[in-house]
Amino acid sequence: MCNEKTIPVSCRTNLDGYKREQWPVEMIVRPLVGDPVKSLSGRTLKIISVTHATRKGRAVSSVDNILHPVLEIELNK
Numbered sequence: 001m002c003n004e005k006t007i008p009v010s011c012r013t014n015l016d017g018y019k020r021e022q023w024p025v026e027m028i029v030r031p032l033v034g035d036p037v038k039s040l041s042g043r044t045l046k047i048i049s050v051t052h053a054t055r056k057g058r059a060v061s062s063v064d065n066i067l068h069p070v071l072e073i074e075l076n077k
Contacts, residue, residue, distance in 0.1 A: 006026040006027065006028055007026060007027045007029075007030060007031075008026050008069070009025060009026060009070065009071045009073050010053075010070050010071070010072050011023035011024060011037060011073045012072070012074060013074070013075040014076070015045070018039070018043060018075070021043055022039055023040075027071075031047055031071065031073055032047065033049065033050060035047045037073070045075035045076060045077060047073055047074070047075060049073070050072070050073055050074075052071060052072075053069075053070050053071070054067040054069055054070065055070050
């Protein structure tokens with residue numbers, strides 16, 4: 001869960017050899033194209049695109065779905 005000092009992200013790649021990697025779900029600074037991103041197992045890919053998006057989720061004190069901002073990050077070699 002992101003705190004107020006982190007940025008929620010959703011990392012993805014179309015490289016078959018990297019699909020099972022666990023990528024970060026939050027970052028401490030704004031990601032930029034060209035930045036390296038390391039998976040939990042230590043494999044690294046570069047950011048090739050950053051897209052501002054929204055995701056549905058639940059508010060902490062409510063059962064209503066609300067929209068949360070997230071950065072969608074595309075990774076490649």
